[in-house]
Amino acid sequence: xxxxTTVISALALAAALFVGARPMGPVPPLGQLLSxxxxxxxxxxxxxxxxxxxxELSGLSAPVEVRYDDxxxxxIFAATEPDAARALGWVHARDRLFQMExxxxxxxxxxxxxxxxxxxxxxxxxxRLALAQGAMAKWTAIPDSSxxxxxxxxxxxxxxxxxxxxxxxxxxLEYHLLGRRPRRFxxxxxxxxxxxxxxxxxxxxxxxxxxxxxxxxxxxxAEAIYATEAPIQEPIEPVAGxxxxxxxxxxxxxxxxxxxxxxxxxxxxxxxxxxxxxRGEAVVGSNNWSVSPKRSASGHALxxxxxxxxxxxxxxxxxxxxxxxxxxxxxxxxxxLSPIIPIGFNRDMAWTMTNTGNDVVDxxxxxxxxxxxxxxxxxxxxxxxxxxxxxxxxxxxxxVVAVDTFYATHRGPLLRTALGWTSQRWTAREPSDEGNNFxxxxxxxxxxxxxxxxxxxxxxxxxxxxxxxxxxxGIRSTGRYPIRPGSGRGDVVFDGSSSANDWTxxxxxxxxxxxxxxxxxYLASANQxxxxxxxxxxxHGSNWPSPWRAMRINHLLRDDSSVTVDDMRRxxxxxxxxxTPFVMTALGQAKAAAEATGNWTxxxxxxxxxxxxxxxxxxxxxxxxxxxxxTVVQLTNFTWDELIPPGDERRLATPGQMVLxxxxxxxxxxxxxxxxxxxxxxxxxxxxxxxxxxxxxESRATYGNDPASWRWGAVRQINVNHxxxxxxxxxxxxxxxxxxxTLSPSESNGTHGASWRFVVELGPEVRGWGTYPGGQSxxxxxxxxxxxxxxxxxxxxxxxxxxxxxxxxxxxxTRSTLTFTPAGGSK
Amino acid sequence: MRAQGRGVWxxxxxxxxxxxxxxxxxxxxxxIAAMFAWIRRDDAAVPVLASLAGASSWLVxxxxxxxxxxxxxxxxxxxxxxxxxAGPLVVLTIAFPALLAxxxxxxxxxxGRSARAA
Numbered sequence: 001x002x003x004x005t006t007v008i009s010a011l012a013l014a015a016a017l018f019v020g021a022r023p024m025g026p027v028p029p030l031g032q033l034l035s036x037x038x039x040x041x042x043x044x045x046x047x048x049x050x051x052x053x054x055x056e057l058s059g060l061s062a063p064v065e066v067r068y069d070d071x072x073x074x075x076i077f078a079a080t081e082p083d084a085a086r087a088l089g090w091v092h093a094r095d096r097l098f099q100m101e102x103x104x105x106x107x108x109x110x111x112x113x114x115x116x117x118x119x120x121x122x123x124x125x126x127x128r129l130a131l132a133q134g135a136m137a138k139w140t141a142i143p144d145s146s147x148x149x150x151x152x153x154x155x156x157x158x159x160x161x162x163x164x165x166x167x168x169x170x171x172x173l174e175y176h177l178l179g180r181r182p183r184r185f186x187x188x189x190x191x192x193x194x195x196x197x198x199x200x201x202x203x204x205x206x207x208x209x210x211x212x213x214x215x216x217x218x219x220x221x222a223e224a225i226y227a228t229e230a231p232i233q234e235p236i237e238p239v240a241g242x243x244x245x246x247x248x249x250x251x252x253x254x255x256x257x258x259x260x261x262x263x264x265x266x267x268x269x270x271x272x273x274x275x276x277x278x279r280g281e282a283v284v285g286s287n288n289w290s291v292s293p294k295r296s297a298s299g300h301a302l303x304x305x306x307x308x309x310x311x312x313x314x315x316x317x318x319x320x321x322x323x324x325x326x327x328x329x330x331x332x333x334x335x336x337l338s339p340i341i342p343i344g345f346n347r348d349m350a351w352t353m354t355n356t357g358n359d360v361v362d363x364x365x366x367x368x369x370x371x372x373x374x375x376x377x378x379x380x381x382x383x384x385x386x387x388x389x390x391x392x393x394x395x396x397x398x399x400v401v402a403v404d405t406f407y408a409t410h411r412g413p414l415l416r417t418a419l420g421w422t423s424q425r426w427t428a429r430e431p432s433d434e435g436n437n438f439x440x441x442x443x444x445x446x447x448x449x450x451x452x453x454x455x456x457x458x459x460x461x462x463x464x465x466x467x468x469x470x471x472x473x474g475i476r477s478t479g480r481y482p483i484r485p486g487s488g489r490g491d492v493v494f495d496g497s498s499s500a501n502d503w504t505x506x507x508x509x510x511x512x513x514x515x516x517x518x519x520x521x522y523l524a525s526a527n528q529x530x531x532x533x534x535x536x537x538x539x540h541g542s543n544w545p546s547p548w549r550a551m552r553i554n555h556l557l558r559d560d561s562s563v564t565v566d567d568m569r570r571x572x573x574x575x576x577x578x579x580t581p582f583v584m585t586a587l588g589q590a591k592a593a594a595e596a597t598g599n600w601t602x603x604x605x606x607x608x609x610x611x612x613x614x615x616x617x618x619x620x621x622x623x624x625x626x627x628x629x630x631t632v633v634q635l636t637n638f639t640w641d642e643l644i645p646p647g648d649e650r651r652l653a654t655p656g657q658m659v660l661x662x663x664x665x666x667x668x669x670x671x672x673x674x675x676x677x678x679x680x681x682x683x684x685x686x687x688x689x690x691x692x693x694x695x696x697x698e699s700r701a702t703y704g705n706d707p708a709s710w711r712w713g714a715v716r717q718i719n720v721n722h723x724x725x726x727x728x729x730x731x732x733x734x735x736x737x738x739x740x741x742t743l744s745p746s747e748s749n750g751t752h753g754a755s756w757r758f759v760v761e762l763g764p765e766v767r768g769w770g771t772y773p774g775g776q777s778x779x780x781x782x783x784x785x786x787x788x789x790x791x792x793x794x795x796x797x798x799x800x801x802x803x804x805x806x807x808x809x810x811x812x813x814t815r816s817t818l819t820f821t822p823a824g825g826s827k
Numbered sequence: 828m829r830a831q832g833r834g835v836w837x838x839x840x841x842x843x844x845x846x847x848x849x850x851x852x853x854x855x856x857x858x859i860a861a862m863f864a865w866i867r868r869d870d871a872a873v874p875v876l877a878s879l880a881g882a883s884s885w886l887v888x889x890x891x892x893x894x895x896x897x898x899x900x901x902x903x904x905x906x907x908x909x910x911x912x913a914g915p916l917v918v919l920t921i922a923f924p925a926l927l928a929x930x931x932x933x934x935x936x937x938x939g940r941s942a943r944a945a
Binding site: 002003005006008009010012013015016017020021027030031032034035036037038039040041042043044045047048173176177726727728729780781 | 907
């Protein structure tokens with residue numbers, strides 16, 4: 001009995017030691033995880049900022065004072081730019097260390113080393129696109145003696161100093177849960193972040209989805225859907241004298257052709273390739289606008305910024321204020337992993353960005369010597385060497401989980417698809433120094449000076465909106481735009497066997513869409529086509545986003561000749577969409593047609609009356625929004641059946657709402673016929689009525705038989721997930737004032753939206769207001785983790801503190817003080 | 828007298844486990860429990876008392892951590908992330924040192940008595 005008891009005890013001890021020291025599947029070693037002194041429980045110790053901290057930081061030239069204000073924003077007062085960067089690196093690491101590592105690994109394609117084989121598809125995608133090689137190309141091209149390199153080096157030393165100084169209780173919870181420790185960072189990691197932003201914003205493959213659509217419905221229809229000239233125009237570069245968006249009445253959508261089995265197979269292959277090259281993100285765009293003094297109530301220029309990105313906790317942005325007397329005094333949002341503030345304001349001016357959507361990626365069909373493992377490819381009749389690289393993926397234990405061989409031509413990655421070998425050229429993968437452009441832009445003294453400082457900026461191409469204290473406003477779509485041979489269009493897959501199809505140079509600055517102090521007194525961009533082709537017929541891209549947000553902001557600014565700061569704030573969450581009139585017109589036409597044939601029922605009337613009589617607004621309380629959004633979804637489903645390959649259930653592509661709105665002007669177009677119904681040839685009126693009926697029936701079944709109980713807030717919500725989508729770390733189900741096509745757009749999964757809203761008034765003293773959906777801290781236990789979410793949800797903004805000196809921040813406005821002194825004295 | 832001795836022994840073990848975990852982390856729990864069990868290897872209640880001391884020591888440390896911040900929020904967040912819930916996470920946190928200390932004490936007592944019998 002005694003022996004048995006001892007054996008059982010020994011087995012229990014062995015088991016406890018094993019689970020204490022070794023991971024079991026996704027569960028990390030329990031000893032480290034559960035230890036009250038160093039495990040997850042110790043996270044409470046680092047949740048809040050200590051009132052006062054004094055630390056040594058090696059490499060500083062002089063002491064640095066960091067004052068955290070009552071919103072948790074660090075105001076960094078330093079003697080030199082590298083000192084400020086070093087402190088910012090430390091501060092970023094303290095609040096966002098795990099996020100920084102995750103971003104770096106996402107670009108490097110080493111997520112499997114952190115989270116295991118489940119991340120393999122993401123890693124393969126990153127390595128296939130050679131993102132890390134692109135980042136290294138940028139970093140190595142920067143001269144060692146440059147200021148930007150010194151700044152980045154200092155920043156990353158600050159990050160690594162924090163990691164070296166970390167106590168066990170400072171380890172972010174995510175590392176505890178993964179059973180991992182943070183890696184040390186390299187200076188080039190800043191450029192990993194920049195290329196990550198380029199991938200998010202500028203990596204498009206319209207050519208491939210165009211090809212898929214072309215196979216299914218024919219070239220003429222595909223060209224109309226992927227038009228290089230948007231049929232509804234409210235361009236970024238204003239058209240003098242125009243008072244409303246312009247509709248191209250000559251635009252038509254040719255009837256769809258019927259594909260044979262060969263074309264269907266090709267369509268599927270193109271569709272799969274297009275999907276494999278994207279990260280599957282919803283595209284919701286961004287807004288910015290500015291108002292000149294003559295149209296503002298205060299007589300000062302105003303600027304609003306509203307970049308839309310994936311909403312995560314922690315947020316992509318981190319607010320910071322950097323002060324180097326005589327050199328720099330800039331406030332705005334930074335990106336952890338980088339020492340720059342890409343969006344913000346200084347004592348003289350403010351600037352913000354939206355994405356241009358210009359075509360900066362091209363594809364080339366290559367002729368290779370071996371269809372399985374190419375070693376050479378043909379250009380102008382001669383063979384060139386294919387470069388190859390072996391990529392190995394390992395798990396957290398160091399075991400190899402996969403091995404890939406990737407190839408490249410002089411243009412970029414060479415990808416094998418069902419259609420053969422295709423290489424790809426993308427501006428973002430080539431040497432450039434956006435870090436320095438942003439760094440110089442942060443010091444801009446005015447609108448024109450800012451554009452002068454950012455002339456060589458390349459990627460991702462951005463609509464840079466500016467305003468200054470002199471009352472100037474401006475916008476320029478700045479980026480690298482390749483010059484292509486022939487027609488200049490890049491929305492086709494080129495023949496790679498001819499060097500004549502390669503880029504021949506870059507567009508000059510004068511080509512960039514731009515405007516300074518337009519007569520209309522305001523400027524706006526929302527990812528729309530930048531220049532009305534009736535004014536200038538240059539190729540910028542195709543398949544432009546629907547212009548509803550651009551139209552709405554122009555509409556609001558046109559109607560208000562005395563804009564206040566609060567108006568600017570309110571516009572951010574304006575609840576109306578410019579799509580509404582198009583749909584309501586079509587519904588009215590469908591109603592008239594049905595009444596004429598006696599096909600209009602009482603139920604139809606009830607549904608129509610709700611849409612026609614209630615306020616057309618996407619507010620949480622709206623029931624109009626419930627039925628309207630459902631009708632548009634059904635209309636989309638019934639209209640684009642031709643884009644579902646026969647036998648499949650999913651569309652290969654969905655044309656934008658702008659195309660749908662234009663199609664609704666053509667009641668008998670062949671696209672209205674639903675091929676799935678063999679006994680009828682539908683018209684627009686029939687499809688619109690069918691969509692209304694389906695939306696009405698489904699809404700009643702889903703949200704309640706009585707429409708009085710419907711609420712848009714219960715239908716469409718914002719979900720701010722954690723970066724790893726860890727349950728408990730995110731905040732989901734947030735009711736907000738937003739909808740499809742509104743200035744604060746929301747997609748069906750609610751994971752994308754306004755990532756940072758701010759307004760700046762450029763008076764004698766520059767003042768700013770802003771917020772983002774999250775908080776400064778990456779620690780979910782911290783009161784600063786999601787403290788801004790409610791303000792953001794309500795569409796409110798907080799005043800941003802902008803002290804000139806540390807003492808300008810009053811004691812009741814100061815949450816924490818952090819003083820860095822040079823290690824071993826000043827250098 | 829015997830009960831009083833047990834009480835002192837238990838409190839001493841509790842203190843040692845608390846300080847040991849604080850200073851040397853979780854791995855100190857079985858080591859300290861084993862050392863203490865050797866001293867009272869003739870006491871049949873040693874494994875049970877060691878288990879209780881192990882659980883109590885980490886409860887004390889959790890109480891100390893709660894002075895620094897919202898420990899219940901840690902339980903909620905981590906419990907949800909691990910998909911076990913806050914309560915089971917706390918129970919697991921207390922059960923783990925109890926198992927370590929109790930089993931280590933059981934092994935030592937068994938080995939110690941065998942050695943004496945031999």
